[in-house]
Amino acid sequence: MTTTVETPELIEPEEPGGPDGHGPSDHGHGGEHAEHGPTGLLKWLTSTDHKVIGKSYMITSLVTFFISGAMALVIRAQLANPTSSLVNFQTYNELFTMHGSLMLYLFAGPFAFGGLANYIVPLQVGAPDMAYPRLNALSYWLYLGGASMMTLSFVVAGGAASFGWVAYAPLSNSINSPGAGTDMWLMSLGLTGFSAIFTGVNLVATVFYLRAPGMTMFRIPIFSWNMLVTGILILIAFPVLFGAVVMLFCDRHFGTHIFSVQGGGVPVLWQHLFWFFGHPEVYILALPYFGIVTDIIPVFSRKPLFGYRGMVFATLSIAALSTGVWAHHMFTTGVVLLPFFSLLSYLIAIPTGIKFFNWVGTMWGGQLSFQTPMLFSIGFLFAFLMGGVTGVLLASPPVDFMTHDTYFVVAHFHQVLIGTTVFAGFAGFYFWYPKMFGRMLNERLGKIHFWLLFIGFWLTFIPQYIVGLKGMPRRVADYLTSNGWTGLNQLSTVGAMVIGVSFLFFLVNLVQSWRKPVLAGDNPWDGGGLEWFTSSPPPHHNFTHLPPIRSERPVWDYNHPEHRKDESHGDKRHREHEKETVGASS
Amino acid sequence: MNAFTNGSPTSLLARDPSSDAHPAGPSDPARGRRWKRLAVGLAIGAPLVLGGCNFYPTYGASRGVTTQGQDTFKLYSGMMTTGIIIGGFVGILILYTVLRYRRRSDDMPKQFHESIPIEILYTAIPVFVVAVLFLFTVLTENNVDATVPNNARITTTGAPVLEVKITAFQWGWRFDYPNNNVSVSGEVTDGPGGLGPQMVLPVGETVQILLVSNDVIHGFYVRDFNFSRYALPGVQNRFDLNIIKPGLFPGQCTQICGLYHSEMLFTVKGVTPSDFATWTTSEIAAGHTLQRYPVPAANTPPPYTHVTPSNALAAPSAKKGSL
Numbered sequence: 022m023t024t025t026v027e028t029p030e031l032i033e034p035e036e037p038g039g040p041d042g043h044g045p046s047d048h049g050h051g052g053e054h055a056e057h058g059p060t061g062l063l064k065w066l067t068s069t070d071h072k073v074i075g076k077s078y079m080i081t082s083l084v085t086f087f088i089s090g091a092m093a094l095v096i097r098a099q100l101a102n103p104t105s106s107l108v109n110f111q112t113y114n115e116l117f118t119m120h121g122s123l124m125l126y127l128f129a130g131p132f133a134f135g136g137l138a139n140y141i142v143p144l145q146v147g148a149p150d151m152a153y154p155r156l157n158a159l160s161y162w163l164y165l166g167g168a169s170m171m172t173l174s175f176v177v178a179g180g181a182a183s184f185g186w187v188a189y190a191p192l193s194n195s196i197n198s199p200g201a202g203t204d205m206w207l208m209s210l211g212l213t214g215f216s217a218i219f220t221g222v223n224l225v226a227t228v229f230y231l232r233a234p235g236m237t238m239f240r241i242p243i244f245s246w247n248m249l250v251t252g253i254l255i256l257i258a259f260p261v262l263f264g265a266v267v268m269l270f271c272d273r274h275f276g277t278h279i280f281s282v283q284g285g286g287v288p289v290l291w292q293h294l295f296w297f298f299g300h301p302e303v304y305i306l307a308l309p310y311f312g313i314v315t316d317i318i319p320v321f322s323r324k325p326l327f328g329y330r331g332m333v334f335a336t337l338s339i340a341a342l343s344t345g346v347w348a349h350h351m352f353t354t355g356v357v358l359l360p361f362f363s364l365l366s367y368l369i370a371i372p373t374g375i376k377f378f379n380w381v382g383t384m385w386g387g388q389l390s391f392q393t394p395m396l397f398s399i400g401f402l403f404a405f406l407m408g409g410v411t412g413v414l415l416a417s418p419p420v421d422f423m424t425h426d427t428y429f430v431v432a433h434f435h436q437v438l439i440g441t442t443v444f445a446g447f448a449g450f451y452f453w454y455p456k457m458f459g460r461m462l463n464e465r466l467g468k469i470h471f472w473l474l475f476i477g478f479w480l481t482f483i484p485q486y487i488v489g490l491k492g493m494p495r496r497v498a499d500y501l502t503s504n505g506w507t508g509l510n511q512l513s514t515v516g517a518m519v520i521g522v523s524f525l526f527f528l529v530n531l532v533q534s535w536r537k538p539v540l541a542g543d544n545p546w547d548g549g550g551l552e553w554f555t556s557s558p559p560p561h562h563n564f565t566h567l568p569p570i571r572s573e574r575p576v577w578d579y580n581h582p583e584h585r586k587d588e589s590h591g592d593k594r595h596r597e598h599e600k601e602t603v604g605a606s607s
Numbered sequence: 608m609n610a611f612t613n614g615s616p617t618s619l620l621a622r623d624p625s626s627d628a629h630p631a632g633p634s635d636p637a638r639g640r641r642w643k644r645l646a647v648g649l650a651i652g653a654p655l656v657l658g659g660c661n662f663y664p665t666y667g668a669s670r671g672v673t674t675q676g677q678d679t680f681k682l683y684s685g686m687m688t689t690g691i692i693i694g695g696f697v698g699i700l701i702l703y704t705v706l707r708y709r710r711r712s713d714d715m716p717k718q719f720h721e722s723i724p725i726e727i728l729y730t731a732i733p734v735f736v737v738a739v740l741f742l743f744t745v746l747t748e749n750n751v752d753a754t755v756p757n758n759a760r761i762t763t764t765g766a767p768v769l770e771v772k773i774t775a776f777q778w779g780w781r782f783d784y785p786n787n788n789v790s791v792s793g794e795v796t797d798g799p800g801g802l803g804p805q806m807v808l809p810v811g812e813t814v815q816i817l818l819v820s821n822d823v824i825h826g827f828y829v830r831d832f833n834f835s836r837y838a839l840p841g842v843q844n845r846f847d848l849n850i851i852k853p854g855l856f857p858g859q860c861t862q863i864c865g866l867y868h869s870e871m872l873f874t875v876k877g878v879t880p881s882d883f884a885t886w887t888t889s890e891i892a893a894g895h896t897l898q899r900y901p902v903p904a905a906n907t908p909p910p911y912t913h914v915t916p917s918n919a920l921a922a923p924s925a926k927k928g929s930l
Binding site for chain 1: 666668669678680682683687690697700701705708709710712713714715716717718721726729733734740741744745802822823824826828830834839841842844859861864867869
């Protein structure tokens, strides 16, 4: 079937949405679609549907987020007073190690590329599922295994790993960290690492090969673009981590001396391998969240994204640069080439700056409304701005010498990571929750959540910058009264407790949405991506039909045909497309 | 992130205002005048604030008690000023946009989606800022990392060089003075005031530190030096310190090194060269010599007794210079 498209007309998706009998006429009012296969618990255990797996990922990663957040509160309580004895040294070292490990390995990444991306990317590119659904299920079960193993390492003899989330050799060898907790930590990285690699393969293949007709690369929403780039970065970084983990395991158990001086090994090699993974990892954690914000801001500004192509190129250059800056974590080792890594680190500021101005440009001249997802996105802008500016300072080796391993750095990366994973992450959660569950979250509770989090966030981390400049090192379980760090630490602790309270409102909100559901409809925010075209939640194979795709927000074009003519990307090709014939699946 | 600047990095060297290019955000003609006013205000105001004052704000940091630390401080202060101006500009721009364009009606806003000149502008200006920051970074870095040749007893100008070998171990520090036959060592909260072992250094002389570790990685860090460096097993790290004023400067291990990482304190005491000579004599008299405490074979930690967490801070012993 071929049609000359004059007015928006629906096209069949490449793979029909299953034998559920829905024709084009009842689009958008899908309601309950016939589910395939088993239901109930068996569905969660056996499904290869990207939406079920995405939700499983999100639930698991949020559980680790809350466990890890609770650890952070204990850490802050310990530091509220000098020479505190709330927990002993060993427990404290385990707590900050597991806080970092859970947040970085089990929450931040999996929540974005396992959870949100798994659910949203196939919808945004108009695909019926991920490219390899069974591999996708394997990813989740590997992740669940790894997450359980790391979390349960607290209960084994010797306790959990206690060398920080970076596990520098030789502190992580069998002499200094003999316990089984360390081995569980390593195995967990192996399992979750492969989980990430498989998800990366899946994301890349889905975006490259399963796009709907008309969905060219420059019409993919930025969230999916960023997930594609994240997938590529995962394929670069995680195999290196796995290699390093295997080497360390061999050092610990099979008598190799890769990282030990005694046997002729090089301890600093671990740092090179780890950070060759670790710095791309920072952008594996950040890029998805940049994508979330980039999708949300245009919707609540009622405007298209400003500088779409600039955004894509900025993301690509951040990804490229991120593979060449690993040694900026190692400036103080004295064994790396400082100017090279300093320059590349500085250069990352340029594409990041472009992103900021594109976000501002998108809001400029718009009609901004401040529902919860938009509030969280704006919170992200401020948080990431502060984290980004202090990051530029740290790109300078001499400034890094004076602040390395102090609370200045702790405050810096918490502002970056909370800005992205928490502010932008929960922006995405509030934004897509109606799509995933077909019901709205309460706006008032969402706003209380935001404001408490926002206030608590600044109260926690601004004092940490100052106390870091006053000389407080990271990962210390106590300090002296004479250091003069007490007041600032107490402010920080109060802020952390406020953050903790803010998440109670989030939990209440979730419970309320299940007890007193407010139905969302297909497109509660007037969103522009393809995910807003199908029902909430979407049927088994996502779409029964698709709108014509002529820009990065096809649903917006479809719903606002009178404004569509403004949608071209500065060239006339798009308008000509409208005269072209759109081929539907034969 | 990084965007627009003014002359603050330049003022690091020249300490005089410069008038570099100034920001213009994404603008639309109706708001142009407001922008112009803001830009002009910043262009005139910021260099006045920065260049007019002949000092570097501390922003919470130490001004440094070594020549190297002072260089680092000046770089830090200049970068911080730049960061505050750029970050402040972007922050105010976001805040302004959010407040100015909050939804007031259901009218559909103009659907513009790019402006190539502005996009080029806000790509080019950060490139310039980064280039300037990198230039000053390299200049400072060369000063901070400059060392006299290994084992040199005098500098090129003929001034004496004191060599000190610092050995970090779980959990304490050992300070060897090979040219003076003095060795000071201590664990956790040993030493004067329970602040750990003390490294005495002469003021006004070049001190070359040779930093090694006996077991795991430790971090040598003195806040007032604005400097830290890892003690890496298998690596000999060298750096120079030129202390410029007497005083007591607390230091601490910054790299997680095991159970008592938090307790791995030490102090540096800067004294006049004559006091330093007196001190070495008294240390030798007290028997704190290299002969009594021979330099241990690599990777063999010096003997020490464990302390338990409960008494680690509560009951600091007052012994000094003993193992």
